[in-house]
Amino acid sequence: MSLRASEGLKKKQWIAPVAASYAAAFGLLTVALAQGMPVGIAYGIWAACGVGLTASGARVFFKDALTKRMGAGIAVIAAEVLIIELGMAAH
8 A cells, every 4th residue: 555655656755664564574474484384375365465455455545446346356366265275274
């Protein structure tokens, strides 16, 4: 959201939040992997959350479209990650 708010980094006050967000994302991914989470699960959760939360946040903060079809797509992505996670847990 901060990257979008920065308008392509033209609004300089958003550079620090953009950098902090990227650092936090990679830091949390590193912690998850270091604790033994399989990379496929970690990346799947990261990607699915990124899609869902970004679409929802863009709707709230920027009034972007979020149609029923888009919501269904987000649900399908979440279901796919869940199926992969359950498959890995059973293995």
